[in-house]
Amino acid sequence: MVYLLEYMYYNDYLYTLVYYFRRLGKPFLSILRNKLFSRRYHKLSYIHNPGTEPLKYKTVGSLLQETANKFSDRLAIIAREQDQKLSFREVLYQADRLAAGLRRIGLVPGDRVGIWAPNLVEWYLTYMACARGGYVLVNINPAYQPLELEYCVNKVGVKCLISPHTFKKQNYYQILSELSPELASSGPGKLKSKRMPSLQHVITISDDNLRGTYKYNDIVDYASSSIIEVIQSTQSKMEPDQACHIQFTSGTTGQPKAVIQTHFQLTNNSYFIGKRNELDRKHHNVCVQVPFFHAFGTVVTIGCATNHGATLVVPSPGYEPDKSLDAIRDEKCSIIYGTPTMYIDLITRQKERNEDISLEIAVSGGSSCSPHLFHEMKNILGVRKVKSVFGLTEATAVVFQSLYDDEEYEATSTVGYLSDHLEAKLIDEEGQSVPLGCPGELCVRGYCTTLGYYDDDQKTQELIGAYKWLKTGDQFMFEENGYGRIVGRLKEMIIRGGENIFPKEIEDCLNTHPDILEAHVIGIPHERLGEEVCACVKVLNESITLDNIRKYCKGKLAHFKIPSALRIVDSFPKTASGKIQKYQLLNSLKN
Incomplete structure (x- = not known):
């Protein structure tokens, strides 16, 4: 009997059994556990990955400067449909000009700048300009309709909004005019909207003369050498702990919540994500299928490339699998980012087209990658490795990710290994840590957890408790080797x-x-x-x-x-x- 109990305990069976009986109101089993077994055998669902490299205390703007110095003439972005190619040196130059132009029309550090656009090169440059100018970039889904846009602008007090005139069936200027009829009779920068009182400046990525708006290119041309020098001289005065991004994420109440991300969180999370995706091993051309406005786009895509000098290849402003295949073939892309749905589409088109492509790495996020899809990606797309990422906007982007030498099981049945410098634990409904091998709500703690929801202390406190553990709302199980598996979602998402x-x-x-x-x-x-x-x-x-x-x-x-x-x-x-x-x-x- 003693040997049987010892075997069960060493293999976690008895502790798991005790746990469930305790939940059923059987406290005598808890006494039995404490009497028979010492505390040293008690295994809880807790992981800590201290990492092997220290965190870096720098801003996104200073990161861009370092990368431009290191990889001056290397292409940073190729926007195929716009027929634009920019080196890192050119990106820095254009970002400083845009930041200076925004300063010229009245923006100051800390002002919120909304970007409501698909994957355009101007989106990318606005990202960098806000980082250099000290403005807070507000990422807005380009598919949002009038009421959704109005809520986002008012929630965080967007002062300046940048968008195209139209894209596909979306007429951005028409939506803005519907929300703010005052736009047509306002001079550029003079908007006084009743429904969106914080919004003063509307900038359109267009050559059309639209009443009440600036043209994007005109803002760039407003930059003077003296203001550019001011932008450059203030880089050392910016604090990495300052807010850099606000990204919207919805909750079960249906109202979007505004997640605050700092420069420190963005630069470090993207650095370690890039390492796991092997961007530090060689120069890669990365095919970008995911939208820039999403954390997958801003952190996993733009941030990683900036850290490691990778070239972003944007097939088209919106996701189109045929154009992705064209880009992979023509630009010799070695890495591709996408959701499982995107890979299914890409595989379907490749079966018909049979293009001569060979991808080294496919990074998949958004939902689990099935074993069948894993094999299709390898066999049809010629992918050598498939890597998974798992995270949430409230934790900047990624908290679990595939390691360098993961096998098929780790890539398809788990979400990878805990990211560097993070802790993770699983808890039950009462907030108690669960035994290893039992499901529980995933909680994470570390440098990348959000400062909070903008102007929403109550929701912030519900998200992050007194001990700084962020509750993800996802139900997980941990394996003994530190890998995580999604069991289900506690939320209705x-x-x-x-x-x-x-x-x-x-x-x-x-x-x-x-x-x-x-x-x-x-x-x-x-x-x-x-x-x-x-x-x-x-x-x-x-x-x-x-x-x-x-x-x-x-x-x-x-x-x-x-x-x-x-x-x-x-x-x-x-x-x-x-x-x-x-x-x-x-x-x-x-x-």
């Missing part, structure tokens, strides 16, 4: 093709439909996208169709949030307290 979608916002929109009595939104499995948005509704008029729903949501929600599946129900499963049981709703749809 839907991940559709790498886009994070929160049901409450869609439900609020659907509940305003005159023929809908009650609406609840869930994610349903989808082969290509991972999950798809399904609206479950009780209706007054049973003739309502998915097409009706989609037309109603158009212009109110970003396109990726609009439901693509509809289920009409007679009632919703509820708890005794009246809360909707969404898992039961999902199960009922499967049956």
